[in-house]
Amino acid sequence: MSGRIRVLVAEDDDLLRSSLCELVSSDPALVLVGEARDGEDAIEAVHRLRPDIVLMDIRMPVLDGLAATRAVCTSASTARVLILTTFDVDEYVYEALRAGASGFLLKNASPYEIFRAIRTVHEGHALLSPEVTGRVIAEFAARRSRQEPALARFARLTDRERDVVAAIAEGMSNEEIAGALFLSRATVKTYLSRLFDKVGVRDRTQLVILAYESGFVDTLRS
Incomplete structure (x- = not known):
């Protein structure tokens, strides 16, 4: 496992979570360390499994992805959060990044885009879906x-x-x-x-x- 990127998948939809887990497992450069069904499970799994990257859904039961992201990013964990969502809404993008997320992609992203996003975020870079990048920067300027x-x-x-x-x-x-x-x-x-x-x-x-x-x-x- 040395050198491989450790990934945790946090997604409440069973079918999508299973698909994401299979996708992560299919790349020899990645290793799937676990999965979570809600935000509380995600926080516990981060501390227990020490992933490098968390693929985090925004809308989850018990504790949503924004709150879970904030908890992970303000803890001692070095995990980086990559938000995956179906909602192309500026409010979610802005709040996810303010919560500490390093990247944002829509769930209709291709496997190539998801793999590239994981590597990009793991290397310490920011990653936003091209559709929303410009609007997010404008949001920063307008809201602050x-x-x-x-x-x-x-x-x-x-x-x-x-x-x-x-x-x-x-x-x-x-x-x-x-x-x-x-x-x-x-x-x-x-x-x-x-x-x-x-x-x-x-x-x-x-x-x-x-x-x-x-x-x-x-x-x-x-």
């Missing part, structure tokens, strides 16, 4: 009110680190950032790790949310 305490968390950044945050906020990949800023991809990764520590976030998704909600993106554009 300037938060001075959060903005202060960006005060210690160097000019180059500010450039990297600006690129991430525009949705650039590591490779695109490297090209735009004339850096190596390894250097970009180093900058990202340093940014996460300085600002106090766990991944680039949370960095983007904080940058928009605090008003830091506005300072970059002024």
Whole structure:
């Protein structure tokens, strides 16, 4: 199992959960460590089975996926949550990401898209369904009110680190950032790790949310 990505499937629909489990098991780079039928089961399974990735449904009984995601992402667990839902609704996307999810895909995504999403999120990148990415960023900008305490968390950044945050906020990949800023991809990764520590976030998704909600993106554009 060494090197394989450990995946937990949390989905209340028996047929869909079974299909997702079979899909995960079909990829030799992944290992299915367990499944959960509701949010409470998912939280317990995360602590017991220590997955790398949780495929999390939003609407589940007992405890919904948003609350379960929030619990997982504020715990000591290093698991990253990838939301799977049938609901292409901005409110769900926004709240799932604020809860700590690293990615968001619709349930009609192809097996290739799901496999790619798992790998992308496992590598520490953000992943949103292309249909909703633009609207989510617009939602951040429209909904946030300037938060001075959060903005202060960006005060210690160097000019180059500010450039990297600006690129991430525009949705650039590591490779695109490297090209735009004339850096190596390894250097970009180093900058990202340093940014996460300085600002106090766990991944680039949370960095983007904080940058928009605090008003830091506005300072970059002024």
